[in-house]
Amino acid sequence: MLKSDLNIMNELVNLGRRETIKVTTGLLTGLVIAGSHLSLIARGPVWAVDLSTLTTSEGATLMAVARTIAPHDKLDDAAYALVVQALDADATSNQINRAMLKEGIEKLGPGFEASSEGGRVEALKKIESSQFFQSMRLKTLQVLYSSPIAYSYFGYEGEAFSKGGYLHRGFNDLRWLPEVSSEDSGPMPI
Amino acid sequence: MSSIDFHDSGAVVIIGSGAGGGTLAHELTRRGVKVVLLEAGKRQSTETFSQIPGEAFAQLTWLEARTQSGNWGVARDFPTLPVWHCKTVGGTTVHWTASTPRLQPWELRAKTTYGEIAGASLIDWPIRYDELLKYYEIAEKRLGVTRRNGVPGLPASNNFKVMYAGAKKLGYKQVHTGHMAINSRPADGRGFCIQQGFCVQGCKMGAKWSTLYTDIPRAEATGNLDLRAESTATRIEHGTNGLVNAVVYRDAQGKEQRQKARIVCVAGNAVETARLLLLSDSAKFPQGLGNSSGQIGRNYCHQITGFVWGIFDKPVYSWRGATLAGVIEDEVINEPKRGFVGGYRMELVTLDLPTFPLVGLPYGWGRDFSSIIEGYRNMAGMFINGEDLPRAANRITLNPNVKDAFGLPAANVHVDEHSNDQAMRKHAQGQMSKMYDAIGANRIVLGPTPPATHNLCTARMSADPREGVTNRWGQTHDIKNLFVSDGSALTTPGSANPTLTIVALALRQAEYISQEMKAGRV
Numbered sequence: 001m002l003k004s005d006l007n008i009m010n011e012l013v014n015l016g017r018r019e020t021i022k023v024t025t026g027l028l029t030g031l032v033i034a035g036s037h038l039s040l041i042a043r044g045p046v047w048a049v050d051l052s053t054l055t056t057s058e059g060a061t062l063m064a065v066a067r068t069i070a071p072h073d074k075l076d077d078a079a080y081a082l083v084v085q086a087l088d089a090d091a092t093s094n095q096i097n098r099a100m101l102k103e104g105i106e107k108l109g110p111g112f113e114a115s116s117e118g119g120r121v122e123a124l125k126k127i128e129s130s131q132f133f134q135s136m137r138l139k140t141l142q143v144l145y146s147s148p149i150a151y152s153y154f155g156y157e158g159e160a161f162s163k164g165g166y167l168h169r170g171f172n173d174l175r176w177l178p179e180v181s182s183e184d185s186g187p188m189p190i
Numbered sequence: 191m192s193s194i195d196f197h198d199s200g201a202v203v204i205i206g207s208g209a210g211g212g213t214l215a216h217e218l219t220r221r222g223v224k225v226v227l228l229e230a231g232k233r234q235s236t237e238t239f240s241q242i243p244g245e246a247f248a249q250l251t252w253l254e255a256r257t258q259s260g261n262w263g264v265a266r267d268f269p270t271l272p273v274w275h276c277k278t279v280g281g282t283t284v285h286w287t288a289s290t291p292r293l294q295p296w297e298l299r300a301k302t303t304y305g306e307i308a309g310a311s312l313i314d315w316p317i318r319y320d321e322l323l324k325y326y327e328i329a330e331k332r333l334g335v336t337r338r339n340g341v342p343g344l345p346a347s348n349n350f351k352v353m354y355a356g357a358k359k360l361g362y363k364q365v366h367t368g369h370m371a372i373n374s375r376p377a378d379g380r381g382f383c384i385q386q387g388f389c390v391q392g393c394k395m396g397a398k399w400s401t402l403y404t405d406i407p408r409a410e411a412t413g414n415l416d417l418r419a420e421s422t423a424t425r426i427e428h429g430t431n432g433l434v435n436a437v438v439y440r441d442a443q444g445k446e447q448r449q450k451a452r453i454v455c456v457a458g459n460a461v462e463t464a465r466l467l468l469l470s471d472s473a474k475f476p477q478g479l480g481n482s483s484g485q486i487g488r489n490y491c492h493q494i495t496g497f498v499w500g501i502f503d504k505p506v507y508s509w510r511g512a513t514l515a516g517v518i519e520d521e522v523i524n525e526p527k528r529g530f531v532g533g534y535r536m537e538l539v540t541l542d543l544p545t546f547p548l549v550g551l552p553y554g555w556g557r558d559f560s561s562i563i564e565g566y567r568n569m570a571g572m573f574i575n576g577e578d579l580p581r582a583a584n585r586i587t588l589n590p591n592v593k594d595a596f597g598l599p600a601a602n603v604h605v606d607e608h609s610n611d612q613a614m615r616k617h618a619q620g621q622m623s624k625m626y627d628a629i630g631a632n633r634i635v636l637g638p639t640p641p642a643t644h645n646l647c648t649a650r651m652s653a654d655p656r657e658g659v660t661n662r663w664g665q666t667h668d669i670k671n672l673f674v675s676d677g678s679a680l681t682t683p684g685s686a687n688p689t690l691t692i693v694a695l696a697l698r699q700a701e702y703i704s705q706e707m708k709a710g711r712v
Contacts, residue, residue, distance in 0.1 A: 069555040070547075072564065121556060137555050138548075145563070146244055146544040155567040156509065156543040159241035161394040165384025166510035172385075174348035176504045177355040177629065184354065184366040186336065186343030189375050189382040 026051035026059045026088075028081040037152040038076040049081040053091040053098055059084045061105050064113040066140045068120040072153065079149040086143045087136075097135075104132030194226050194416040196449055201226050201416075202703070203437045203451040205423045205466065208281020209692040210676035211457030212401025212409075217700030219414035223707065226449050227406075227415060228439055230422040230458075231278035236403065239284075239392030243544045246391035250285050252277035255600045256461070257589050262605040263639045267553055272603040273492070274641040275459045279419050280402025282459060282643070283689065287389045287514035288371040288398045289537060289575075290335045290690040292326050295319040296524060297533070297577065297684035303524055304531040309608055310579040311489050315681040316653040316662040325694035333371035333399045333693065334378055342374045343367045344383060347511030350538050352500065352570035356625025357518050357536075364519035368538070371399035371689070372512055378404065387542070389513040421447070424596055426454050426470040426479055426672070434479070434672045440596055453703065453712055457676035457696075460490065460645035464586040464678065465601040467649065467659075480666035485659050486649055487586035490605065491683040493644040494534065494576035496615045497550055497637025500626030501565035508540035508571055521618070522685050530613040533685040534576025536622055541571070552638045562635050570626065573637075574618035575644075577685045579608045586648050603642075615639075644688050649678040663702045664695060671712045675699055 029048040032039050038047065051059050059081075066083040091098040108123055115123070127133045144150055151158055160166050167188070194201050202218055204211045207229040215227045230252075240246040251274065258265045258272035265272070276282045296303045298315040306312075330338040337343050344367045346354065357365040372393075373382045383397040396403050409415040420442035427436040427448075434454045441447050456463045464487035470479040478486050516538030523533050541550045547563055550571070584606060588599035623634045652658025655667035664679040666672045675696055677688050684691075706712045 070560045070563075071557055072560055117557075124555075140555075141547045142244070142544070145547055146242075151543065154543055154563070155505075155507075157507075158542070159388055159391075160386040160510070161241060161384075161388065165386035165395075166507075167383075167385045169510070170507060171347050171511040172345060172351070174351050174504075174506060177351050180346040180351055180354045180367075184343070185346035185350075186367055186374050188345055 023052050024050050026054050026056040028056070028059045028063065028084060030077045030081070033076065036076050038078050038149050040152055041148055047078040047081070049085045051084070051088045054084070054088045054101070058102070058105050059088070061108060061113050062087055062101070062136070064120060065108070065124065065136050066144065068117065068124055069137050069140045070144050071117070075153050076149055079144055079147050079153070082147050083140050083143045087139055100132050100135065104130065104136070107132070192224070192413050192416055194224055196447065198224070199435065199450040200224060200452050201450070202453045202455065203228065203449055204455045204457060204675065205437065206281055206457035206459065206676060207279050207401060207406060207417070208276070208457065208459065208676065209283050209401065209689045210696045211455065212280060212283065212405045213693050213696040214455055214457065214675050214700050215415055216405035216409040217697060218704060219409040219412040221700070221704045222414065223704060224414050225409070225416070226451070227417045228421045228423050228437065229279050229281070229417065229419045231276065231419065233279040233419045234284070234392065234402070236392070236394045236396050239394050241388060241391055241394070243391065243542045250276045250278050250392060252459070252462070254594050255592050256603060257592055257600060258603040258605070260584070260605040262607050264605070264641055267638045268641045271641045273461055273645050274643050275645060279406065279417070280400045283400040284392050284402055285390050286689060289514045289517070289687040290330070290333060290369050290371045291517070291519070291535065291686040293322070293684040293686045293691055294522060294533070297682070297686075298322070300682040307531065307579065307610065309581060310610070311582045312580060313652055313657050313681060316651050321698070322694060325698045326690065328697055329690055329693040333690070334373055335690070336368065336370045336372065336374050337366065338369060341377070344370055344372060344374050344512055344515045347385065347515060348506050349508040349511060349540055349570050350516035352502070352506055352629065353516050353518070353538055353572055353625070356629045359628035360621065360625055362518050362520045366517065367515045368517045370512065370515055372515070373397040383512055385511040387509045387511060387513060387540070422596070423458070423466055424469065424598060426466065428472065428474065428479070428669070432474060432669060434669055453671045453673065453707070455673040455675040457674070459676060460648040460678040461586050461601050461603060463674060463676055464648040465588065468588050469598060475668070480659055480668045480672055482668050483656050483659060485657065488582050488584070489580035489647045489650055490584045490586055490603065490645070491578050491580055491647040492605070492642035493646070493683050493685070494578050494611050494615050495573055495639050496619055497539065497571060497573045497640070498619050498622035498626065499550065499562070499635040499637060500570045500631035501562070501633040501635070502568045502570065502631055505567050506570045507567065508569055509542055513540060514538055521621070528617055530610045530617065532577035532579070532610070532614065534574050534614055534618050535685055536572050536618060537575050539571045539573045549640050550637045551635070562633070565633065572622045574615060574622070575685060575687055576614045576618060577683055578611045580647055580682060581606065581608060644677070644683065646677040646680045646683045646688060649674040651679050651681045664699050673699065673703065
């Protein structure tokens with residue numbers, strides 16, 4: 001795993017070892033499910049993400065929005081919590097972002113998180129052209145697929161320079177199609 | 191490495207250090223010419239290239255504010271990023287994917303070959319093919335292009351095996367791992383390709399050619415180069431005689447500096463090259479510098495692109511291996527029976543996981559959208575690189591409502607696709623879909639046109655000064671000591687990825703400039 005990925009994972013700490021940070025306005029938390037992609041990289045039985053501007057309930061609504069935008073049923077909640085963490089950081093550093101998120105959450109109403117997927121899709125379709133939804137969509141796509149949990153879930157192996165590339169680690173291991181003739185391919189360099 | 195005085199009026203000032211500017215700087219300095227090379231971005235190295243896709247994008251990309259308009263898909267899908275090029279020493283040769291085909295002879299005679307086409311502003315190149323060929327051959331040796339001069343091709347990756355099998359089913363003949371400026375074996379003091387993918391994040395092996403670690407350090411070694419990174423040119427000045435004589439720029443501290451110049455060569459990528467010339471208007475040149483024709487910024491071409499993804503039963507792991515090492519060249523023909531003029535290549539491509547949902551897929555969200563990403567492991571990819579038609583109204587202009595960090599108007603990129611462009615993309619995506627279908631894809635997904643990486647023709651070479659900005663040497667028709675040295679000078683785009691042509695033209699231009707300097711004509 002990359003060093004920077006480990007930094008991301010530091011945010012997903014075991015609750016028991018969680019340090020008290022200065023201002024905590026909300027908390028997203030859940031169990032690390034045995035056999036899940038998160039369990040392969042998490043250090044404890046519980047994950048937690050602190051929020052410093054959004055409340056727990058607001059965070060839960062945004063998590064439900066992220067999961068409706070990019071639903072992957074077997075992808076851990078923690079991966080979606082990272083999206084909320086990034087949104088929370090934006091809301092903390094920028095008043096306009098904070099107002100936009102709070103307004104968007106209010107518009108969706110308290111029942112959003114608990115409604116069926118169909119209900120959530122309908123609710124989001126109604127606000128699809130809003131800045132709130134467009135920002136949510138972009139942030140979800142930017143953060144969700146960049147996390148080590150997602151790398152593991154999708155089987156993506158990421159950078160390979162530190163491991164000598166894929167030259168001897170499967171760049172040409174596909175066997176379910178005919179091989180390429182030598183004149184259209186090239187020799188292995190080593 | 192040398193330090194050239196701000197008041198030294200004998201130097202050549204080159205703006206931009208990519209394929210055009212970096213090559214030109216080396217070629218002039220090795221001939222004994224003093225060069226100040228201004229580069230807006232920072233200097234990175236194989237050690238400092240980030241391997242985190244989002245971070246690498248921010249490290250290398252030109253991200254100043256831009257606007258766009260027109261009916262092309264990029265305006266809808268990527269409103270804040272019309273074009274994707276670099277802002278770093280080495281320019282776009284740092285993130286390019288190193289495909290280096292040649293233009294075809296008939297592509298240089300676009301107007302003659304395609305005839306008069308309504309809604310297009312086609313002209314022929316003012317250069318004969320054999321003149322260009324000579325420099326292609328030199329450029330291919332310098333870049334170590336595979337499948338030329340006895341350099342072996344790159345070995346086939348999984349993603350290429352899928353492309354190859356599909357192409358053969360459709361009867362295509364010219365299918366191989368490409369002419370690539372990526373070392374298939376150690377050469378030029380650089381390492382070989384270890385198939386790491388991550389070409390776009392900067393090649394940490396240095397196997398992929400870039401001016402960052404070839405021409406620029408070699409130019410520095412001559413003692414004639416003064417490279418100034420983090421230096422953004424804001425204006426080119428001229429004297430009462432109508433010749434350019436200085437470049438004004440902001441240094442790393444944001445302080446305004448003025449470098450005197452004997453000759454100025456602009457190579458800032460087609461959007462910024464046009465913008466800088468437009469920003470340099472004056473009482474004598476009210477439409478912008480070198481713009482008596484009104485052609486600067488017009489005829490903007492970006493080559494037709496568009497992804498096709500095939501999702502299969504079994505894994506492909508498309509991210510393993512050189513990103514673009516595969517091509518089908520059979521459609522690089524002019525066959526109007528297909529419903530359009532001009533040719534296209536089909537090229538291997540993939541995107542890393544974080545980038546794929548953002549750039550590789552059409553706008554979307556929800557179950558159907560995410561189900562495509564579920565197939566990422568089993569997905570193969572290709573895209574089209576085809577010739578788009580120049581149009582006078584497809585152009586770079588200054589947007590007075592949006593300013594950069596220095597308070598200068600940002601560039602607006604306007605593109606209305608010609609129906610020929612749309613017909614070509616449709617044909618190509620149809621062929622690529624047929625290929626994946628022929629070998630049993632479960633699902634085929636057509637992707638959008640990504641932000642343009644091949645930015646061309648905004649100061650095009652023309653025989654007639656009314657039809658372009660520069661002559662056959664990339665020298666502006668209006669001002670003899672002002673040159674354009676990047677893709678802006680291409681007359682038409684053709685269907686070849688442009689870097690090899692940009693390098694060949696820079697090699698040729700360097701010879702011309704040094705001859706003209708010796709003869710005292712510039």
